[in-house]
Amino acid sequence: MDIQERLTAFAMLGATWVMWLLVLLSIVALAIVLERVYYFVVTGDDLVRVKRELLALLGKGDVAGARKLLAGSKSFEARIADAGLAAPEDGAESAEERIQGEQDLARLAMERNLVFLGTVGNNAPFLGLLGTVIGIIRSFAALNAAGGQVSPNLMAEIGEALVATAIGIMVALPAVAAFNIFQRVIKSRLARGEALGHDVLAYLKSKRAGADGEA
Numbered sequence: 001m002d003i004q005e006r007l008t009a010f011a012m013l014g015a016t017w018v019m020w021l022l023v024l025l026s027i028v029a030l031a032i033v034l035e036r037v038y039y040f041v042v043t044g045d046d047l048v049r050v051k052r053e054l055l056a057l058l059g060k061g062d063v064a065g066a067r068k069l070l071a072g073s074k075s076f077e078a079r080i081a082d083a084g085l086a087a088p089e090d091g092a093e094s095a096e097e098r099i100q101g102e103q104d105l106a107r108l109a110m111e112r113n114l115v116f117l118g119t120v121g122n123n124a125p126f127l128g129l130l131g132t133v134i135g136i137i138r139s140f141a142a143l144n145a146a147g148g149q150v151s152p153n154l155m156a157e158i159g160e161a162l163v164a165t166a167i168g169i170m171v172a173l174p175a176v177a178a179f180n181i182f183q184r185v186i187k188s189r190l191a192r193g194e195a196l197g198h199d200v201l202a203y204l205k206s207k208r209a210g211a212d213g214e215a
Contacts, residue, residue, distance in 0.1 A: 018131035026171045045075035058203040076106040080193035084200035092204040099197040110186045121176035128168015135161025
């Protein structure tokens with residue numbers, strides 16, 4: 001049996017498994033979306049308040065109070081800023097490296113499982129297309145078996161082929177939309193964390209400049 005005959009025999013098994021696979025992928029994708037939404041909600045905070053209180057504490061030179069404020073926040077933004085205050089005596093250069101490292105860790109935590117959403121969004125239409133191709137092959141087989149006459153079996157095969165494409169698109173669109181929204185949220189949160197980190201760096205640089213002036 002050559003490769004063409006093998007592929008034809010495989011196609012004759014039907015496209016039902018493709019549609020069930022797409023349904024399974026959509027369920028997993030939905031679970032990831034709900035988990036990520038919950039994760040972003042529980043790691044959020046009122047950053048306007050945090051920034052205002054942080055600047056007030058740093059303005060008074062209360063590093064311990066600033067760290068306590070940041071440690072009390074569940075947000076990644078506060079964690080990024082707190083990394084800069086971990087060892088203020090090391091200077092702004094070391095603090096900047098620690099802030100960058102914490103940003104990278106925060107990005108990895110927030111992007112967890114998003115690669116699955118992106119993969120589903122990009123490839124679900126191709127799975128649907130595979131189901132369509134299988135359905136068309138079976139349609140030609142049904143047409144041949146009916147001697148070229150349109151039969152209910154032929155129409156059923158064509159309908160299955162079209163449904164496979166529709167399901168693939170329906171699975172892909174929400175996955176792509178969710179992926180893009182989450183990427184935007186991550187970018188915004190990292191930018192806000194970087195802004196808090198710059199406040200810390202500004203304090204450390206001013207502190208060092210004051211120490212150099214006294215010397």
